[in-house]
Amino acid sequence: MAEHTYTSRRELDQYGFHPAVTLLVPVAAVLLQAELPKLWGRFAILDLPLIVVIFFAVSRRSPIAGALTGTFVGLFQDGLTGLPLGINGIAKAIIGYLAASVGFTVDVDNVINRVAMNFFFCLLQSALLYFIGRFLVADARPLQLWHELLRAVCNTVVAIPIFYLLDTFRRRD
């Protein structure tokens, strides 16, 4: 007999985090993001801050918090690059907002949903960065579709264990 499961509204409640976690996890993500390419240049394809933004957004389920988290993490990331400030800030603010909105409608603890979410948001961020670069800062670099697909796959693979790791810091509000 098939086993039926359901997700109650209670389980869909918002989660909160200790302020230290809210502060240190994004910093750790940006730090790791800066250190990993030093070990192997190809690690630059990852975007750990994006994964953290998605995780906090879907866990808190607050679009405002998601947008603000995305903005701060994105600006922090921009500050370390030579790019104009705001490129990642805008992209991640939109991602944070949308991820929080998605968190209302789907069970974000389901691994398949997590895979789909990370893959989609990573591709969306690539598209956003392309459009921001093209139309706001006149960056003429072409969109490398296969590279961006590969980036989405790599980030999704890395995101799943990170999500499970960060689940341990969640606390029910």
Place this chain on the structure above:
Amino acid sequence: MDSFLARFKNSLVLIAVVLLQTIGLAMQVPRQSDALGGRPGDGKRVSQLRFWSAAIVTPLERLIHGAGLNVRHFWSSYVDLRHTREQNHDLQMEIARLREEQASFAEDARQGRRVQALLGFQQQYIASTVAAQVIGTSGSDRSRLVYIDKGSKDGLKPDQAVMTQDGIVGKLRDVWAHTAQLLLINDPTAGAGVILESTRIRGIVRGTGGGQVEIGNLTADSRIKPGERVITSGGDGVFPRGLAVGMIESIRPDPEHQPYTAITIKPAADLARLEEVLVITGTQATLPPLAQLDADTALASVKRAADFASERLSGVHEGEAVNATDAPVVPAIGVNGNPALPIVPRPQSALHPDRYTPGSTPRAGQLTPGAPSTAAAKPETSPQF
């Protein structure tokens, strides 16, 4: 109104956040465009934000880097000591060989300097450098930028050239007290004036979005071949002339910028695995004292070699003379009582004399203009095929 704000609170916050950042971007873009080909100029507030971002991350990076170095040092000093003696011997030999090479290069440089002085060139030699270690990266493949552990306290300034022993790697961007940003040459905003070593064609290398280094301002030229070395031209005012940039990897038409070609360069330095770099903090128009010393040493050794060779050669002649004096037919005193001339070795007599054999040709005074050649001048036998 309150209900409208409450209803669209989330969307309004997002719009406000995006709008603010868009305005911020719009204010930065002219500064970036104005500085094309030079250092991208940031506003004061943007610089402050960059400073704080770096101030949060770089101490941690420094810590991680230091810990990594300690682990590596422990491993190399106490654990991985096998073959150290052989390696030491090999390295000593390598150093000796390199010193010889350096001395000869210094002499070449000195000669080149003399020629350039004659031609009126203004050559810049590297006078002082500061060694630095790479402690972190920008973390993005859209921005090829790394952080080094030296800053303005160590004498670094923006726009100073950075190189490794293999070739140039980039130039400094933002410099803070103890940290500096190094913009790599494969970043799309980086550039350097170069010259193709054998064809002497000048160009500008730039980074691409894919992290490659390209020359994009040259039209198709059959003389440009893959494998040709590319060196700095010194025309950009950042990199001293003559530093290795890389080697031409491929040449293809650039469909977006016809009739130009996209010449891809393989950088001489491994930009993906940078650990130690040298920041060029000063240049000068003459050779540095150490190189000058090496050049003088090389010159002296060349002179010594010439003296040694002449001594050896004179010894050969003296030996021959001694052997010759052993022969009874050579008198020590001339027939008329004068001292004998130095004995010149004479060739042995030919087995089959011909017209080329010494002594077979009659003296010029004995020859008659227009007369047929003598039998002695003719070969004894006609060639047989």
